[in-house]
Amino acid sequence: FQAWDPHCSLPPQPKCLQLLLRRCREAKDCAYCPYSRFPVGAALLTANGEIFSGCNVENACYSLGMCAERAAILKAISEGHTRFKAMAIASNMSDFITPCGACRQVMREFGTDWDIYLTKPDGTYIVKTLRELLPLSFGPEDLQKA
Numbered sequence: 001f002q003a004w005d006p007h008c009s010l011p012p013q014p015k016c017l018q019l020l021l022r023r024c025r026e027a028k029d030c031a032y033c034p035y036s037r038f039p040v041g042a043a044l045l046t047a048n049g050e051i052f053s054g055c056n057v058e059n060a061c062y063s064l065g066m067c068a069e070r071a072a073i074l075k076a077i078s079e080g081h082t083r084f085k086a087m088a089i090a091s092n093m094s095d096f097i098t099p100c101g102a103c104r105q106v107m108r109e110f111g112t113d114w115d116i117y118l119t120k121p122d123g124t125y126i127v128k129t130l131r132e133l134l135p136l137s138f139g140p141e142d143l144q145k146a
């Protein structure tokens with residue numbers, strides 16, 4: 001199922017964006033977070049128009065918990081997708097949810113000019129590029145500079 005026209009380089013169109021926003025809210029409802037009771041959902045739009053979602057998955061060994069954003073990226077990579085257009089993130093917080101530093105770095109591995117939609121439960125959102133979320137970042141290209 002193609003959620004979005006892969007030949008178009010513009011941001012997700014309204015219909016696709018609504019789907020991306022819905023998919024991150026649905027993923028949040030799957031969160032396994034008995035320790036923090038802080039459910040998060042993410043939905044990742046690939047360059048060919050597919051959506052991969054993820055939720056946070058915690059563990060009795062607290063440090064082994066995984067964030068929703070990385071769960072979505074790991075699912076997409078594992079199914080052969082490495083080019084991403086956008087990610088939407090949802091939580092139950094009254095403010096816009098914003099990804100942790102570890103997730104920003106993992107997102108950055110796959111480019112700096114894709115869009116991250118930070119949402120609130122009331123359905124409002126703000127959009128930031130990865131470059132805005134992680135300025136002066138270190139990435140794969142930098143390894144060639146030594």
Ligand SMILES: O=c1ccn([C@H]2C[C@H](O)[C@@H](CO)O2)c(=O)[nH]1
Pocket residue numbers: 033036038039040055056057058065066067068069097098099100
């Ligand atoms: O952007 C975020 C912020 C937090 N969490 C998770 C990690 C942990 O399971 C819980 C509380 O930090 O929320 C995410 O998945 N994504």
Ligand SMILES: [Zn+2]
Pocket residue numbers: 067068069070099100101102103104
């Ligand atoms: Zn994170």
